[in-house]
Amino acid sequence: MLSLRISASSGVPVYLQLEQQIKQAIASGLLQSGDALPSTRRTAADLRINPNTVARAFQNLEREGVIRTVPGGGTFVASLASLAPGLLKAEKFRRLRPLAEQLAVEASQLQLPSADVHKLLDSALNDLAKTRRTRTPNSSGEEQ
Amino acid sequence: MIAHLTLSALIFLFPLIAVAVWKIVSIQRTAGKAERDAMPFVPAPQPAPALLRGWTSARRVFLVQHLKVAGFLYAMMAWTIAFIFTLPLFTPANVNSAKWFNHSAYLWYSFVTGATHSTQFLSTMVLFSAIAVIMPMRFGPEARFYRTRPISISFVFWTKVLSVFSAMIAGAATGIALAFSLLVILKGPIWQSLPATIPRLLGPDDADVAQLYASLLVTSAHSIFLSIITTIALFFSAVLFLGTAPVLRLRSNAALPLLMIPAAFVPFAIAIISNHSNGGTPHFFRTLYICLSLGPPPPLAYALIPIALSAIFITCARLFANHQEI
């Protein structure tokens, strides 16, 4: 069901890769709200990685409200509807700021002008919108 | 003579070879069948043990394995000794027997001499058994396997050593008893009816017979039998001591042949020494209660010396086992 590809030697911590890929899967519609995720141990075994790493990633995702665990077992993708209104715009900006800074630094190192950076960003957002399988009324990703 | 020797050798080896062949064939057959069937791993449920319930299953399994080996060794030892001792009973008349004045005297002489010479043969067997006990305790996959299982070093040592040791002693005792009983059954108590003096006049050619007969009259068969037992014990424990001493730093079983070749010469050395001792067992061997030829036996108290030495050697070997690295 989930096809995650983890590279242990890429330099990016494994738990971070896991978090990012799950978020990506949700964003592109491969995982939808209410879908069940395999248990920590199952996920670790399938990916051949340490169960503590998976546990850490799941904990982080749960803290961010991306997934939720039900008492009695079972981890599920949280509904985007329940996620989005809970966060204020300022909180969302705060979350994305480090990524934006990283993009800015990399672009400046490569001497890419600001206009091109904006073009890059727009094309990435468009591609993501295209890969979405279903669109719910409130999930366009844009906010007023 | 040669024909007789060949025949006796064949009779001796026959049961051993038959058992070996049967064992090999049955193992091959079950192994072949198992490979063809390719059953999944479903071990048979083990029945509740009748004895030794207080012991863990690990200890029981280990003990049973070694008792099987000990049983085989016991049978081999008993068969070997019984065979060697009773050989004279079935030897047809030959040049030597004709020289003797009395067939019973010759028979008794052959019997007793066979017993004294058996020490050489037996020492080889004992040597190899002792080495076979030491090697899997110190080197190789078997040693490493048992050293990394939850059974104490003490248990491993005593099981291995006592099973082989008692099998050999019991086997020797059984063999002697069987041979002796057979002698009594077939020929009666011939040692009781030996003439005290040589009845007919022997010429100068028979001087050696006269000398042998004189020694024979003062030889005590019981001492010789006891000597066989104590010598087995002494030899086994001495080899055990040498083999477990920390001086030996072998890394693998590959060195085993190097150890066995010189060791095999020891019994021959004993034979050579005894042959050159101008009649009568040399003093050194007498102190250790090793009777290698006819003649008056050493005092019975001397038998305690090899017994005490055996106990000391085995105790030292046990202490060495604690310090061994595998």
Place this chain on the structure above:
Amino acid sequence: MTSYAIQTKALVKTYGLGSKATRAVDGLSLNVPEGSIYGLLGRNSAGKTTTIRMAMGLARPTSGDIRVFGLDPRHDPDRVTVLAQVGYVPEDKALLGLTPRKLLELNRSFYPATWSDVLARKVVDRLELPLDTAFLKLSLGNKTKAALAVAIAQRSRLLILDEPTTGLDPIALDELLRLLVEDCTADGRTIFLSTHQLAEIEQIADHIGIMDRGKILLEGPLDDIRSRFRRVTVTGAALPTTHPGILSIRHQAHATQYILQSAPEAFAQDLIANGATIVESNPMSLNEIFLELCRTSESTAADREEEFA
């Protein structure tokens, strides 16, 4: 209070006598937390197997201390208590018994409390181990599989694996990793692996120890270690040549490359504050960290030898 599955303090093991004495293990202080998957990495004669043999009670330490679950693995009766809780795959895959089936049957009687026939069957299936082939006819890979099946089915509190990947093809290796994660880590059980396969260690280990010439060069949680190491390429004048965080420096045509082993962000900020430009800053894979540490350790040892020559 962390409890340790294996812990050594200044452990030393010397082989040989007099002038030919070599220290296979030279003041080793290793700490394997319970419940972790610990990878011990090192070159061929770093002393890994010697350390493991001392943990199993097969070899006696020359000096120093080694404890397994806080007990001495060398002397009965603690030794038996330790061994009842440890599964072991030795470096030398020569095995006892006639066939893998017989070995499994033999071994299960030693661990009645924890042995699982179900797990034994699972390992045999997953690794495709031929149960009834005589050991003499088994390939090296199959011997390794047999040793693994025997140890894993014990479901021990501590699993010690010395080069468990010898002779395994990529499929078997993958299945082994899956089995280790799936069946050997529940209930706080510990796995201690000694291997050259850095890629596999990087995937499943959460703690690592890098060993060289009988000593530990580096030990700790893998994530921490990975975050402490960084390769930084810098241009500028008056660049520092010594700093506690620098592991090594390489001068290139137009820039200087630093390998940092601690506090890389602070170092980078220092550089920037002093007017240098950071051209590139990359994290390092475990393989790269291992190579750098060993090379540096080698050159330090060579320098020291020269000093005393």
